[in-house]
Amino acid sequence: xxxxxxxxxxxxxxxxxxxxxxxxxxxxxxxxxxxxxxxxxxxxxxxxxxxxxxxxxxxxxxxxxxxxxxxxxxxxxxxxxxxxxxxxxxxxxxxxxxxxxxxxxxxxxxxxxxxxxxxxxxxxxxxxxxxxxxxxxxxxxxxxxxxxxxxxxxxxxxxxxxxxxxxxxxxxxxxxxxxxxxxxxxxxxxxxxxxxxxxxxxxxxxxxxxxxxxxxxxxxxxxxxxxxxxxxxxxxxxxxxxxxxxxxxxxxxxxxxxxxxxxxxxxxxxxxxxxxxxxxxxxxxxxxxxxxxxxxxxxxxxxxxxxxxxxxxxxxxxxxxxxxxxxxxxxxxxxxxxxx
Amino acid sequence: xxxxxxxxxxxxxxxxxxxxxxxxxxxxxxxxxxxxxxxxxxxxxxxxxxxxxxxxxxxxxxxxxxxxxxxxxxxxxxxxxxxxxxxxxxxxxxxxxxxxxxxxxxxxxxxxxxxxxxxxxxxxxxxxxxxxxxxxxxxxxxxxxxxxxxxxxxxxxxxxxxxxxxxxxxxxxxxxxxxxxxxxxxxxxxxxxxxxxxxxxxxxxxxxxxxxxxxxxxxxxxxxxxxxxxxxxxxxxxxxxxxxxxxxxxxxxxxxxxxxxxxxxxxxxxxxxxxxxxxxxxxxxxxxxxxxxxxxxxxxxxxxxxxxxxxxxxxxxxxxxxxxxxxxxxx
Numbered sequence: 001x002x003x004x005x006x007x008x009x010x011x012x013x014x015x016x017x018x019x020x021x022x023x024x025x026x027x028x029x030x031x032x033x034x035x036x037x038x039x040x041x042x043x044x045x046x047x048x049x050x051x052x053x054x055x056x057x058x059x060x061x062x063x064x065x066x067x068x069x070x071x072x073x074x075x076x077x078x079x080x081x082x083x084x085x086x087x088x089x090x091x092x093x094x095x096x097x098x099x100x101x102x103x104x105x106x107x108x109x110x111x112x113x114x115x116x117x118x119x120x121x122x123x124x125x126x127x128x129x130x131x132x133x134x135x136x137x138x139x140x141x142x143x144x145x146x147x148x149x150x151x152x153x154x155x156x157x158x159x160x161x162x163x164x165x166x167x168x169x170x171x172x173x174x175x176x177x178x179x180x181x182x183x184x185x186x187x188x189x190x191x192x193x194x195x196x197x198x199x200x201x202x203x204x205x206x207x208x209x210x211x212x213x214x215x216x217x218x219x220x221x222x223x224x225x226x227x228x229x230x231x232x233x234x235x236x237x238x239x240x241x242x243x244x245x246x247x248x249x250x251x252x253x254x255x256x257x258x259x260x261x262x263x264x265x266x267x268x269x270x271x272x273x274x275x276x277x278x279x280x281x282x283x284x285x286x287x288x289x290x291x292x293x294x295x296x297x298x299x300x301x302x303x304x305x306x307x308x309x310x311x312x313x314x315x316x317x318x319x320x321x322x323x324x325x326x327x328x329x330x331x332x333x334x335x336x337x338x339x340x
Numbered sequence: 341x342x343x344x345x346x347x348x349x350x351x352x353x354x355x356x357x358x359x360x361x362x363x364x365x366x367x368x369x370x371x372x373x374x375x376x377x378x379x380x381x382x383x384x385x386x387x388x389x390x391x392x393x394x395x396x397x398x399x400x401x402x403x404x405x406x407x408x409x410x411x412x413x414x415x416x417x418x419x420x421x422x423x424x425x426x427x428x429x430x431x432x433x434x435x436x437x438x439x440x441x442x443x444x445x446x447x448x449x450x451x452x453x454x455x456x457x458x459x460x461x462x463x464x465x466x467x468x469x470x471x472x473x474x475x476x477x478x479x480x481x482x483x484x485x486x487x488x489x490x491x492x493x494x495x496x497x498x499x500x501x502x503x504x505x506x507x508x509x510x511x512x513x514x515x516x517x518x519x520x521x522x523x524x525x526x527x528x529x530x531x532x533x534x535x536x537x538x539x540x541x542x543x544x545x546x547x548x549x550x551x552x553x554x555x556x557x558x559x560x561x562x563x564x565x566x567x568x569x570x571x572x573x574x575x576x577x578x579x580x581x582x583x584x585x586x587x588x589x590x591x592x593x594x595x596x597x598x599x600x601x602x603x604x605x606x607x608x609x610x611x612x613x614x615x616x617x618x619x620x621x622x623x624x625x626x627x628x629x630x631x632x633x634x635x636x637x638x639x640x641x642x643x644x645x646x647x648x649x650x651x652x653x654x655x656x657x658x659x660x661x662x663x664x665x666x667x668x669x670x671x
Contacts, residue, residue, distance in 0.1 A: 028553065030552050030553060030555075033552060035548075035551070035552050035578075036549075036552040039545075039548040039549070039552070043545060143594075145569075145593060145594050145596075145597070146569075146597040146598070147593070147596055147597045157573075158577065169551060169575075169577075169578025169579050169580040169583075170577070170578050170579040171577075171578065239541075243540060243541045243544060243570075243573070244573060245540060245569075247539075247540070247541075250539065250541060291545060291549055292549075294531060294534070294546065294549045294550055294553050295549065295552065295553045297531070299532045300504060300532045300533055300534060300535050301504065303535075
C-alpha cells in the first residue's frame with residue numbers, strides 16, 4: 001500500500017504541499033484563516049482552468065504557449081462587442097461568446113499543427129503573438145474600466161457562495177471555483193475512462209504507434225487544441241470578470257507559471273504522462289508559493305527569488321523520487337534472468 | 341526664415357539701436373508652437389490636447405497644436421520631432437517617451453534657434469526649461485497628509501509602488517514615509533513597499549493578502565494609477581470601505597466607480613491640460629525674449645508660484661478628487 005503510494009508523483013506533491021502549508025501556518029497562523037483560504041482558492045481557480053487545457057496538450061506530446069493569447073483575445077473581443085452594443089443581459093452570454101471565440105482560435109492552432117505537422121511549440125509561439133497582435137490592431141488597445149463594463153460582469157465579480165464575517169472583513173468562496181471543479185471532473189473522466197482520453201496518452205507516448213493502432217491523429221489534435229482554446233476563452237472571461245476590467249495587456253506573460261504548475265504536478269514535457277489531480281496540486285503549490293510571501297514577511301526584493309526557489313524545490317524532489325524508482329526497476333529487471 | 345526675422349527683431353529691440361522702420365510689412369509675428377506627446381489617442385494626451393487648444397485660442401498671434409506618434413515608440417517620436425523641425429516651428433514642448441532618445445534631435449532644434457521646453461523629464465539636457473506639475477517629495481507628503489487625516493493620525497498603513505525600480509513612485513513613497521515618521525508618530529507602516537507591477541490584478545492580490553496578514557490595517561497609499569484600483573477592489577469585497585482609508589495617484593476614469601462606493605477615498609493626479617498649457621506658456625515667454633525665473637507665476641491653478649531648480653520649474657499642480665468633486669473629471 002505504502003510502496004504503491006510512494007511511486008505516485010501526486011503523493012509527493014501532496015506531501016510537499018502539506019509541509020509548506022504547515023511551515024507557513026506555523027510562522028503566521030493567519031495562513032489557515034478562512035479569508036486566506038478563500039482568496040487562495042480564488043487565485044488558484046484562474047490558473048486551474050488554464051492548466052486543464054495545458055495538461056491535455058502536454059499529455060498528447062505537444063506544448064501550447066498560445067493559450068494566454070487566446071484568453072486575452074476572447075475576453076477583450078467579447079467585452080468590446082458587449083460594450084459597443086450596450087449589453088444588459090445575464091453573465092452567461094459573455095462566457096458563451098468568449099468560449100466560442102477561444103474554440104475557433106484553438107481549432108486554428110489544431111489545423112496548423114495537425115494538417116501541416118509542424119512542431120507545436122513553434123506554431124503556438126507564432127499564434128500567441130499573432131492572436132494578441134490581431135486583437136490590438138483590429139479590435140483595439142483601449143482599457144475598459146469598471147464603469148464601462150456590462151452590469152452582469154460587475155455583479156459576477158462580487159458574487160460569493162458562502163459569505164463569512166471574519167476579523168479581516170467579509171470573505172466568501174467565488175462561484176468560479178465550481179466552474180473549475182466541473183471542468184476538472186470532465187477532464188479527469190475523459191482521461192481515465194474514455195477511448196478519447198486513451199488516444200491522448202497514446203499519441204504522447206508514441207505517435208507512430210498510436211497512428212498504427214488506428215487512432216485518427218488529426219481528429220484527436222483538433223479536439224485537443226479546440227478544447228484547450230475553449231478553456232482559454234472561458235478562463236479569459238473569468239479573469240476579466242473577477243478583476244472587473246478588460247485590460248488588453250493582461251494575462252499574456254503568465255503562461256510559463258501555468259505550464260510549470262502542470263509539470264510540477266507530474267505532466268511530462270515529452271508527453272504521455274500527467275493527471276488532473278497532480279496538475280491541480282501543482283497549481284495550488286505555485287499559488288501558495290506566490291501569494292504567501294507577505295504573510296511570511298519576506299521583503300519585496302526577495303519575493304521573486306523565493307518563488308523561483310519554491311518551483312525548483314517542487315520539481316526537484318519528485319524528479320529525484322522518480323529517478324530512485326526507475327533505478328530500482330532497472331535493478332529488478334537486471335535480476336530477472338532473460339528468457340527466450 | 342521667420343525665426344531669423346524674429347531673432348533679428350528681438351536682438352534689435354534689446355539693443356535699441358535698430359531703425360524702427362525695419363521689416364514694416366510684418367508687424368506682428370505669428371509663433372508656431374508645437375507640443376509633441378508620447379502617444380496620441382489615449383485619454384491622458386487627449387486631455388492635454390484640450391489644454392493646447394485653449395492656449396491656441398488664448399493668443400491670437402500664436403498657432404499652437406499637438407502631435408505625437410500613434411504608438412508609444414521612441415524612434416517614432418524622434419521622427420515626429422524631425423518632421424516638425426523641417427516644417428519650421430518656433431517652439432517645441434516635448435513629453436519624451438525616452439528622454440535620452442530625443443536628446444540629439446532636441447540639440448539640433450536648439451542649434452536652429454527653436455525654444456525647447458520639456459515636461460515629465462526633469463533630467464533632460466538639451467532644453468531651455470523643463471516644467472513639472474509638482475516636486476515629487478512634496479507630492480508624497482501631500483498624499484500622506486490626507487491619509488493621516490483620514491486615519492485620525494493613528495494606526496497601521498501599507499504602501500504600494502508600481503515597481504521598486506520606478507524612480508518617481510519611490511520618491512513619492514519615501515518622502516511620504518519620512519513625513520509620517522516625523523509628524524505622525526502614532527501611525528505605523530507595516531510590511532515592506534509592495535510592488536503592483538502597474539497592474540490592478542497584482543495590486544488586488546497583494547491587497548487580499550495584506551488584509552489577511554494585517555487585520556488592524558487602517559490605511560493604504562498607492563503610487564501607480566492601478567494600485568488603488570486593485571487594492572480598492574480587495575477592500576470593497578471585504579466590506580471594509582469604512583475602516584480603511586485608501587489614497588493614491590489614479591484617474592477618475594480608472595477608479596471613479598470605487599470612489600463612489602467609498603472603497604477608494606481620495607485620488608490625486610495632475611491635469612495634463614494644465615501641464616500642456618503651462619509648457620507652452622513658458623515657451624512663449626522665452627520666445628518673447630523674457631527670462632523666466634524662480635517664483636514665476638502663470639495664470640493657471642497650481643502654477644501660480646513656480647520653483648526653479650536648475651532648469652526645472654516645479655508647480656503645486658496636483659488635483660485631489662474625492663466623492664465630492666468626482667463628477668467634474670471625465671478622464
